[in-house]
Amino acid sequence: MILLDRVTKKYNKNAQALEKISLHVEPKEFVIIVGASGAGKSTILKLLTREEKPTTGKIIVGGLDYSTLKDREIPILRRKIGVVFQDFKLLPNRTVFENVAFALEIVGVGNKEIDHTVPRVLDIVGLKGKEKRMPRELSGGELQRVAIARAIVRQPRILIADEPTGNLDPKHAWDVIRVLEKINRYGTTVILTTHNQEIVNKLKRRVITIKDGRIASDKASGEYHS
Amino acid sequence: MRIRHNLIIFRRIIKAGILNFIRNAWLGLAAIAVMVITLTIILFSIIANSTFNYTITQITDKIDISVYLKDSVGVKDRDQLIEDLENLDSVKEVNYVSKDEALERYKEQNKGNLDLLLAISQTDNPLPASLQLKPTDPNNIEPIRQFLESEEIKELQSDETSYSGDRKTAIDKITNATSFIGRAGVVGVLVFAFISMLIIFNTIQMAIFNRRSELTIMRLLGASTNYIRGPFIVESVLYGIVSGVISIAIVNVLFSVSAKAFGASSLGILDIEFANVYFADNFWRFLGLQLGVGILIGSISALIATRRYLKFKTSK
């Protein structure tokens, strides 16, 4: 499903963000990427969504080889991947419903289908009844779940979430993790990054530890101790 | 399915474009104002050009050369002369005016002058028969002049040939004016079209800047370039359409006002009535032209602006 082969990323001469990262993610896996701030976690995710290009190395996602990818094919690739951004990237002047519907609108899904799908997805993430709220009226955990709803509303095969539990209290952090596990059970490959030791250690999932842009460990039922 | 999908996308692009247009109304005002000026100059240049051309043909039609014949010239010589003249390339038409016809015309022209009429009726007809020539090209009557000045032809003439030379000067003046106005029109159109494009370009750049976070999100969520760019093109096309309609409305009002003010008269060499009729006759064509040019200017500048500011950039 996802393959990185000796991927290196230099943002500029002095900043080597990633050094020869090789990893392979199977379909339907649930992968947690951990590491200190600045280790290079977000960079890995940005390479997958083609927000950044690797300096060297090979990336293949869902059969698409990124080295031969043309700029106009980037939308095709981004439609296959659901992304929960670290800063949510919600539209402040649109309601919860409209924010989620936005992901469907821009790819040409009909209004009827939008009206049918969005409420169901909001139900999955536990935001039923908050369709008409504006983002500024929501808590951090709720915003996170709107972002997740928007990421999964197109039923992507891959879901990427950058620090979805950051800044959340334990209860809300667990709510978000439960949602991600639910989506994973439906058959979506989930890759998330986090700092949260307690959650990582209780989940007993595959954990990839990044240290200074390199893979320090990659364990099937891993733990994280910073 | 594919068609339905494209239709949905198309509808959303149009809708977003109209929303942009409304949201940007104040910014767009400048773009529309300059575009209206551009389109109005184009329209005026075309109408003025046609009007001048019309005036030129009007006057040209009246230009003629009169060759006066001696009474002694016989039918045979006369017909020979007519044939020779008709064979000249520079001559379009030859009309024979007999002595009697000349007298009739003279009487007609001097209807009010009883003394003159009386004097004429008491003598033999003093007026010569004549040949009225219409040149093919009023700017080039030299070959005709040469032919008429030749010794044997001069022999047949009772008076000096009359060339309506003052008319030719008038035509020259109009021709010069037309080509000047034509050139000024082209320069004006180019300058204002360029300014319109710059302003629309700027307006779209501002619109992109104002919505940059939304555009970034669209892009990250996998919207196609055309979907992101489309609304800005639609917005600019709307500037073109609105400007086209305003421009033609302005010209329309100017014509109805001027028609009232001057009646059916001419302003110097500008025949208002002709211009008015010409405008009315070609109204739909002009509207189409205004819309077409407006849309063209709008979409070209929007294409450039979006190409420049909406690039899919992934840094390496």
Ligand SMILES: Nc1ncnc2c1ncn2[C@@H]1O[C@H](COP(=O)(O)OP(=O)(O)O)[C@@H](O)[C@H]1O
């Ligand atoms: N756009 C950028 N330009 C330059 N350096 C960057 C950029 N983004 C990230 N970096 C650097 O790359 C390294 C890895 O960053 P990042 O992947 O965001 O780490 P993490 O997500 O693990 O905190 C850091 O040293 C960071 O400063």
Ligand SMILES: [Mg+2]
């Ligand atoms: Mg990060």
